[in-house]
Amino acid sequence: MDMSRRTVIAGAAAAGITAATIGSAHATRGRTPVKSLFGKLADGTKVYSWSLANGGTRMKVLSYGGVVQSLEIPDRRGHYANVSLGFDNIEDYVASSPYFGALIGRYGNRIGKGQFTLDGKAYQVNVNDGANSLHGGAKGFDKRVWDVEPFTKGSDVGLHLYYTSVDGEMGYPGTLKVKVTYTLTKYGDWRIDYAATTDKATVVNLTSHVYWNLAGEGSGTIENHELKIDASRYTPVDSGLIPTGELAPVAGTPFDFRRSKRIGEDLREAHQQLLYGKGIDHNWVLDKGISPRPEWIATLKDPSSGRTLRMASTEPGLQFYSGNFLDGTLVGTGGKVYRQGDALCLETQHFPDSPNKPSFPSTVLRPGQTYRSTTVHSFSR
């Protein structure tokens, strides 16, 4: 994989834009992230916002949930927009966030009935989505306060985020020590490295839940974004969005994104799977499988602004969620109401309900092992 392909710089040069206008890129390189108070939880716990900038990308990260509260990138003319949905206050995150920008754990996506058996022992984890468990249960990693440590390393800037999930939290076995590193590179790439260890056998599936709208949060539908996913199969689900276990071909279905396709193109097909998901809310089986290093998996482009997100990951799966449950009740960072389809999520992961699907890649973590996962977000215009 060629992570050095730099269309941001190349595109800017072609458009006659100087390095200085690309951003803060060079000015901020190596600058230590800046911390400020974002708000307080009901029990008085302070929540901080960390501002980072490098290579033309600017982001704000909260100690609450490791939330990416804002992520700004330039369009083809150099105009910045915040391309990630969020709130401007901690109260809304606590009361009503549908995982905006958050770190997800212990188990990203669903576990059927919140039940699984591990080494002959039955576990019941917290059920918070109809009959099933979603994103770690009612109080997952998205609702925990993380310890945050800023760093600069060579031309990189970033944050280490730490959280220890105690044995039995949300029903999961083992004390899980989690370290997530957010890195902004000198090219403006945002890289996430996840690591975790346990003291008892458990299951782990960590991901990030950014809601992307490359035209800018609050600017309307993402149906005109174009998406390519390097996957020939997906995991069909039942009406509760639990995989049936089948790895079905995408060929000839609305799930075929092997060639870049406008997201709205097939979204209204009367396909049973789209009815179940109220749109797209499915896991793609990436052709590359699990890889020791991040490999390119998907490209999202907003033709109107030129902003493009290219993703690489070590994970075998990608949940593409087309913002189906945004219903016009939440007011975002810029004061605009978020409606259905105003953003999409691309969550790198192991497949949903893996603890109950022996044929899926395993999500079991044992003492002495280290869970590792990496996803890179590369921006261009």
Ligand code: BGC
């Ligand atoms: C899931 C959706 C869910 C959403 C919550 C997504 O990751 O796939 O089914 O509604 O998170 O906002």
